Amino acid sequence: MSDTSDIAETAGVPPQFTGPARPYPGGDPYADYRTAPFAFDVLPDLADRQLGGAVTAANDEFFADRENLLAPGPARFDPELFGHKGKIMDGWETRRRRGTAAVPHPAADDHDWALVRLGVPGVVHGIVVDTAHFRGNHPESVAVEATMLPGTPSPEELLAPDVPWATLVPRTPVGGHAANGFAVAVRERFTHLRLAQYPDGGIARLRVHGEPAPDLAWLGALGTFDLAALENGGHVEDSSDRFFSSALNSIHPGRSLRMDGGWETRRRRDSGHDWVRYRLTGQATLRAVEIDTGCYKGNAPGWADLHALDATTGADPADRTAGWTPLLPRTRLQPDTVHRFLLDGAPTATHVRIDIHPDGGVARLRVHGSLTGEGLKRKPGAGS
Numbered sequence: 187m188s189d190t191s192d193i194a195e196t197a198g199v200p201p202q203f204t205g206p207a208r209p210y211p212g213g214d215p216y217a218d219y220r221t222a223p224f225a226f227d228v229l230p231d232l233a234d235r236q237l238g239g240a241v242t243a244a245n246d247e248f249f250a251d252r253e254n255l256l257a258p259g260p261a262r263f264d265p266e267l268f269g270h271k272g273k274i275m276d277g278w279e280t281r282r283r284r285g286t287a288a289v290p291h292p293a294a295d296d297h298d299w300a301l302v303r304l305g306v307p308g309v310v311h312g313i314v315v316d317t318a319h320f321r322g323n324h325p326e327s328v329a330v331e332a333t334m335l336p337g338t339p340s341p342e343e344l345l346a347p348d349v350p351w352a353t354l355v356p357r358t359p360v361g362g363h364a365a366n367g368f369a370v371a372v373r374e375r376f377t378h379l380r381l382a383q384y385p386d387g388g389i390a391r392l393r394v395h396g397e398p399a400p401d402l403a404w405l406g407a408l409g410t411f412d413l414a415a416l417e418n419g420g421h422v423e424d425s426s427d428r429f430f431s432s433a434l435n436s437i438h439p440g441r442s443l444r445m446d447g448g449w450e451t452r453r454r455r456d457s458g459h460d461w462v463r464y465r466l467t468g469q470a471t472l473r474a475v476e477i478d479t480g481c482y483k484g485n486a487p488g489w490a491d492l493h494a495l496d497a498t499t500g501a502d503p504a505d506r507t508a509g510w511t512p513l514l515p516r517t518r519l520q521p522d523t524v525h526r527f528l529l530d531g532a533p534t535a536t537h538v539r540i541d542i543h544p545d546g547g548v549a550r551l552r553v554h555g556s557l558t559g560e561g562l563k564r565k566p567g568a569g570s
Contacts, residue, residue, distance in 0.1 A: 200224050200312070200369055203361030207321040215263040215319060220364035226312025226395045227367075230416055230434055233379070233394040234258075237305025237417055237439065241278070243341035244300040249279035250388060252300050255381075261390035263319040275319065279388035292385040297329075301341055302379040306398045306417045307334070309373055313355055315366045315381070316391040324362035325383035330355035332376035336401075344378055351380060375399045397421065400467070406562050410473060414538065414553040415439070419467040419564075423503060423537070426460040427451035427545070433462045436551050445481045448549030451542075460487075461541045466553060468561030469498055472532040475514065476552035477525045477540070486521040487542035490514070494535035498560060503537045510539065534558055 203220045211218070233239035235256050244252040254261075254277050261276040268274060278300060283292035310332065317324040331351040335344065343349075352372055360366040383389060400419045405411055414420040416437045425433040430450035435442070442448045451460045472494060479486040492514040495501050501509030511533050519525060519542075538553050 200367035202359075203364035203366055204359045205361055206324065207361065207363030209321060210265060212265075215265075216260075218363065219318060220361060222365070222367070224312055224314065224365075224367040224395075226369060227314070227393070229311055229395040229397065231393050232304045232306055232308045232310065232396050232398065233302055233392060234305050238303075239305035240303045242301045242303050244278065244298070246280040246298050246386075247278060248281040249273075250275045250277050252278045254278055255300065255302070255389060255392045257391065261316065261318040275388055275390075277318070277320065277388050277390035279320070279323065280383075280386045283386045295384075296386075297382045297384040298386050299380055299382045301344055302381060302392065302394070304377055304379065304394065306400060307375055307377045308396045308398045309375055310354055310370045310394055310396040312370055312395045313368045314391070314393040314395070315360060315368070315389055316393070317360060317362050317364055317366065317388065318390040319363060320388035320390060321362045323388050325360060325385070325387040325389065327357050327359045327384045328355065328366070328389070329353070329357040329382045329384070330368070331380045331382075332372070333378050333380075334374070334376050335378060339378070344380075352376070354379070357382075357384065370396075402468070402557070402562050402564065405467065406557055410554055410556050412552045413466040413470050413472070413555050413557075414464050414551055420553075421465040423463045423465050425449070425462040430547075436462065436548050437464070438550070441478070442480045442549035445485075445547065448481065448547050450482070450485065450547035451545045454545040459541055459543045460545050461539055462548075462551075463503060463537060463539045464551070464553070465503070465537055466535065467557060468564040469496065469534055469536050469558045470555040470561050471534050471558060472513065472529050472538075472553060472555040474526065474528050474554040476527075476550065476554075477519065477548060478550035478552070479519055479521055479523050479525075479547065480549040481522060482547035482549060483521045485546050487519050487544075487546035487548065489516045489543040490519055490548075491516040491541050493539045493541070494533055495537045495539070496534050497536040506539075511535075513538070516543065
């Protein structure tokens, strides 16, 4: 762990790291990694490949492929791994830029770029440009822009001169072998990003933390859909415990394939229980729910119950004592099983809370229903 890991953000501005890191000293490659807590990293990564994020184009990827930018997990480093082009790096790395014989250095504005399609459109709250293991070959500075184009535009369409781009991160110096975090103040819905690195170099990972803001017209046309799903604008507002894995995992797409693909709490040694509070896509009529304990075999919850709340009435979702209506009584759960329940006469709701007794793991929670007329009016980043 870095000796700067206890640095906190000041007035909403993440700490900055500049300059190269020390040469790799051997041993643990992350021993001198420079990082710090970021207030925004509790929000989902809108560029997550599991949501459909992709790096659709780059002007150069001579040393390392652009797709590595969105790879899950931290970047890996093998000091002995070389190929015919040189050191193989787990990230996006471009060749060294050159000027002319008279002026061999690149010009001040020379840069490399990559286009990123967000897995789900959304409002970006923070960006991490991670240069892990790029110590003397990282960019001097970076910039990030964003745009909103409907449909599936090609790279050529995104690069057209009439496409408006908003600046999320102005050109800013970054450090090598560091998690360079940037808070974003622009509260608009975007579908694509353009990452620029000046003048060249390598970036290991790009993380784009924010609130999903899906196309409500599309969801309205679908009728009934999963209102808790991340790609549909669902959000985890709070949870009692995230010791082994985040509650955000419980609203990811598809089935969980491993134990760490869901939400799992530590073993309770008291008389309490664990819970997650979800904000749905918008106000909706609820029809059915699924509680999936997939891959949790000796650590599934014993029981679960569900409650719903409509925040449009003025009720406070953070208050567990008022406004909540039972959806499902305390019900026995089976290990590694998809449990399905129809909700007859369910109320309209903007939030759902699952209580598990006493602890354990939930792989996925699906809340199927249809948006009300009020729900279809929700604005991006407006919460409930």
